[in-house]
Amino acid sequence: MPEYKYRALTQDGATQEGLFIAESDSEVLEMIRERSWYPVDIALNSTSSELELDFFNKVKTKDISIFCRQFATMINSGITIINILEITEKQTQNKKLKKAIKEVHSDVQKGATFSEALKQRGEVFPGLLTSMVEAGEASGNLDEIMMRMAVHYEKEYKINNKIKSAMIYPVVLGIVAFAVVVFMLLFVLPNFVSMFESAGAELPLPTRMLLAMSTGLKNYWFIVFPVIFLGIFGLYRYTKTPSGRWVMDRAKLRLPAVKGPVKDIVTSRFTRTLSILFGSGVPLIQALDITSTVIQNVVLESKIQNMKEEIRKGYTLSRSIRDIDEFPPMMKSMIGVGEESGTLDEILDKTANFYDEEVEVAVQRLTALIEPVMIIFMAGIVGFIVIAIALPMFGMYEAIQSTV
Secondary structure, three states: OOEEEEEEEOOOOOEEEEEEEOOOHHHHHHHHHHOOOEEEEEEEOOOOOOOOOHHHOOOOHHHHHHHHHHHHHHHHOOOOHHHHHHHHHHHOOOHHHHHHHHHHHHHHHOOOOHHHHHHOOOOOOOHHHHHHHHHHHHHOOHHHHHHHHHHHHHHHHHHHHHHHHHHHHHHHHHHHHHHHHHHHHHHHHHHHHHHHHHHOOOOOHHHHHHHHHHHHHHHOHHHHHHHHHHHHHHHHHHHOOHHHHHHHHHHHOOOHHHHHHHHHHHHHHHHHHHHHHHHOOOOHHHHHHHHHHHOOOHHHHHHHHHHHHHHHOOOOHHHHOOOOOOOOHHHHHHHHHHHHHOOHHHHHHHHHHHHHHHHHHHHHHHHHHHHHHHHHHHHHHHHHHHHHHHHHHHHHHHHHHHHO
């Protein structure tokens, strides 16, 4: 069990500090109250060997979806929020989410609202969920809000799964291609080269190039592999910086084979999120502010921020979104129809459902395109190696024929 550090005030006003092993901070709090002390601070002991790294307990969209659905079902049955949090804490499998729910439960017991407690744990609970809970508390329909959020995160989970599934095939093929090339350079090519050199055959340019790569890899593998690893890691870290994210997100919206599915995905996220927020009574400016972060593209996020300024000046949503080329004309027209009919949230929801289906078709189409491209790429690499090995053999054969 984890170890907690606590600080409390005794009845005489003296400070009492110490360590206490417990399953949760609630047990520590109970211990302090049993001694008639006043709790000041309770925290996990950072030096405790029992601490688990949150890095390995990432909270997934599916976990948030299950939490929202369980919460909606129980609150609709008349169970209090404190009891709901206690139940969901016991049922949750993800350790990071379990810890967060435990902390939320503790804050609510101390008098904080549910939305305030969620907001304090923004690294676990998304900003969209926090804002929706706040709107639900104000309007009194928290059960309906949580159910809508459960459906939202279920759809988001399905979209993410489709994208990951589409990427598995090219990643596996890329790894296999790399392994084949390394194997041939280190173990296959040197045997042929020694044979060619002993026969006195003149090596053509492709063979010399391949020989240089083989020699370099064999003699300096302890430099080559770390450089490759550091290059990949450096590129990954760069994509996490503001400038790197901007470059990557802009490339996603411009690359011919990728921009179609990406635009469908951001359109689906934009319309679904805006529908939920607008239908729950969240002001349009605030709804756009939240939606801009949910679509997960900094280029479009910047353009949506500009939309907010136009709406503040008195423009309608359909007018301010007209200049964003990344959004399809159909979506813009549907927003205009929704504004005119006064059913914008319903129109946005229907539009989101349409683009959810478009995402599935687009991802399947992209997967079908990636497969032959990767096969041709692998064939090109292996073919180059085979040609580089075969050319000297033809030269040796011609030399033998000329001497006969």
